């Protein structure tokens with residue numbers, strides 16, 4: 001643009017838009033925003049505390065991607081183990097669909113399918129290290145290795161016919177340490193793997209994403225978990241969590257260990273129970289988050305915003321109607 005020319009309407013519009021975006025980003029990230037949510041904090045304080053875990057209980061965390069188990073439940077996992085329960089983690093995908101992540105970790109501008117598979121294997125390693133920080137040994141983890149971003153397709157168009165993941169080019173499980181290496185990317189194979197995990201773990205409590213979670217992999221896994229647990233007549237063993245809760249939740253972004261984790265806007269009406277974390281448990285959660293270096297480079301402020309005074313678990317997948325059964329209890 002010639003400097004002497006007046007800015008065009010398009011430039012003015014773009015400038016205004018840019019300012020609006022910057023203002024929004026600043027608003028979302030300012031710690032002072034926390035005060036706006038005082039009312040939210042009061043709501044959290046009024047929630048019932050989740051009942052403690054018991055010796056000998058078996059707890060299974062269903063995690064769509066490496067890092068979800070830590071973001072939702074790192075404090076809960078620590079408390080379960082401190083109470084003498086055994087904790088198992090099942091990752092459904094290796095998180096191999098995040099191209100921008102591969103750009104940074106593989107140092108290439110246009111990641112190839114092989115770069116994306118390398119990212120998948122890197123995230124498998126990170127996941128095992130992260131849960132080791134929380135006290136879960138690799139022997140109690142299951143990497144299923146289905147396609148990141150593809151779970152909805154697996155349960156719709158690709159229940160029986162293998163899906164080809166656009167980022168990795170894979171149509172079968174390729175990651176290291178997978179539960180069933182070479183399993184086709186179908187809904188049927190994924191359900192078969194999950195049934196194997198349930199048969200091996202025989203969980204008393206299953207921590208699964210809530211159906212309100214915005215991410216398609218998360219809410220698809222929620223429906224699968226409900227279906228499998230209902231078939232066993234054990235749906236009352238499910239406890240639900242949210243990671244993608246809408247409206248930039250959790251706000252403010254970044255590390256604020258002295259703030260509560262407020263209710264996720266998309267699932268604010270679930271019958272939430274509060275899990276209060278000690279300072280030591282928060283610190284351990286932060287260490288586990290920091291283990292995910294491929295993720296924290298891009299999403300660090302989002303991820304560290306989950307290191308809060310509490311976590312949230314709902315005994316039911318739907319908003320409360322009257323008195324919800326099982327409120328505030330673990331089986």
Ligand SMILES: [Zn+2]
Nearest residue numbers: 064065068215
């Ligand atoms: Zn996820």
